[in-house]
Amino acid sequence: MRFDQRHLLGIEPLRPDEITTLLDLSEKYVTLNRQRDKRAGTLSGLTQINMFFENSTRTQASFELAGKRMGADVMNMSMQASSIKKGETLIDTAMTLNAMHPDLLVVRHPHSGAVDLLAQKVNCAVINAGDGRHEHPTQALLDALTIRRAKGRLHRLSIAICGDIAHSRVARSNIMLLGKMENRIRLVGPATLMPAGIAEFGCEVFEDMNEGLKDVDVVMMLRLQKERMDGGFIPSEREYFHRYGLDAQKLSRAKADAIVMHPGPMNRGVEIDGTLADDINRSVIQEQVEMGVAVRMAVMDLLARNLRARPKEVLV
């Protein structure tokens, strides 16, 4: 069991065995989280700062809860409201926070690569909570854990990722992770929402959803990223729902025991039918949220172990 990362900036640098290590440890935290007393002292004495340069409710709450249950001192900073408005650069903000000696820095930023940039300038462990359209590693890990628990394995599954692939960091991290674990990945969506060169990632691309969902084990829906669209990717939401929204009829093409996933927040009636999302026999959307806390606890646990194993660096 090894985990050799200093930061968690993406799924791309992880080895398959590191992913398995993370998921195995997450299982323990799932058990812990279901107990009345949910405390673990793993991060006791450490400081965790959540820096969100972009709106987030569930991811931020999930990280905050994970940190608090493990005994870290957690501070939330909503960066839209603060110094960025006063013209401070990302690196200056990072250096300022770094001087306060945090141990874990959880960062979300609207620009791809911004978290990598920040990680180069600080001494603590940095966790990417989503950067632009690049990666959202903890989401992919919690999806993987959910799939593994529902299907009993995380390899040789047929998984359809549907919707706005082009603007989705969740899709990129999932493609990366599920590919590393040797699954068959299908991407389903209109050509305008498919990023260039995606076929070279070893995925099968489908423009017809009925075909794309045929005999899959997992249907992963993505949110239509309205805020990231600079206009004109789809003719209208109702046409989108008709062709690419998940409903019972389209789902019937998948395997009878196929599960339905969604990273949230959902646009009911745009990419997923509301009744289907609430169907406890098919939808694992609530379980995904639960796994999120456990996975984030496991990530911070492993990073903190590596942090403690390293000699304390002098500030430069």
Added chain:
Amino acid sequence: MTDLLITNARLVDPEGDCVRPGALLVRNGVITEVFDTPSPDISLDLVPSQHRRDAGNRFVAPGIVDIGVKVCEPGERHKESFGSAGMAAAAGGVTTIVTRPDTLPAIDTPEVLEFIRRRANEAAPVKVLPMAALTKGRQGREMTEIGFLMDAGAVAFTDCDHVVSDTRVLSRAMSYARSLGALVISHPQDPGLSRGGAVTSGKFATLRGLPGVTPMAERMGLDRDIALVEMTGVRYHADQITTSRALPALERAKNNGFDVTAGTSMHHLTLNELDVSDYRTFFKVKPPLRSEEDRQAVIAAVNAGLIDVICSMHTPQDEESKRLPYEEAASGAVGLETLMPVMLRLYHSGDLTLPGLFRAMSLNPSRRLGLDSGRLARGAPGDLVLFDADKPMILDRFKLNSKSKNTPFDGARLQGRVLETFVDGLSVYRSL
């Protein structure tokens, strides 16, 4: 204006497409004799010893004429001044810099151009020829006073990376420029398709989650421009052709006899999109770095003479504008001083010959601008570079003469070094 005798040299002659041993005599700033013997018998009375150089069997080539250099005066002198750009040019073997008008404010009136010429003459040790904007404020709405600007010394007209999107405005500006014989330089990019792009679209862009621009935008921009050239008959130069898809259009235009030439930048010849790697903003240039196949195709086009000019696209940016997330970071790289050693990579790799290289860096740009330079021939100005093509070095960006240090070649192992640069026979740089 002075006298100079260089002996024991290997002369790089882009006109004759050869390298041959010989010697050169410059009198009153002009090459008066090219000798086939390495050490001709010239009396010390004619050229005293301080004006003699023994090249020691190293290369002498016509000085580089770099079209499209940004000197940040007026407006952003902290990034680059005529003094610093001139020093960088001299240290890089560039004897003529042709400056871009994308300053603050844009160089779009004879008055601003006058200021540039005065500042350049005061501060720069090399020749400076200014270009002017094609439209006022580079806004793409009204043409500038092309005639007055030519009288004031503008050698070409360009809106740089601001593509004139209104084809009616552009066609009028081109027609008017044609009537005066002015050269129009354009940045071939379809403005709609290329909007917001930070890298070339494709697998790499998707992997990094960066907004990509399709290479097709360049071909569409070029196709549109060539149609307007056909319509107006203007003298036209595309500043940078960087993709294989644009090459057939360029070839067709040349075969049809239009007055069209094209350039490309040192970065697109020596780097590809993967060099951006983990969001390294010093590799962010405009247009973005392309695929390896495109790079190879562009090298082949330079070799075939389809692409005429190699330039540095020298664009100084301060550290702050580069230390940002990739999408937000400024585009551009400095290149005056690194142009020659970087381009020598293609000589060492066998992709380009030395005469071929100096044809694209010295001879062709001179011809396009109607200059006498770029040649090692009687009557040409004594703009020369003496260099060692093999001397190895590791580039340290903080040792560059430019005020801005944004080079993608920091730490790169390069081979080739400028030993001395002459402008009109006068030594303006000598390496220690």
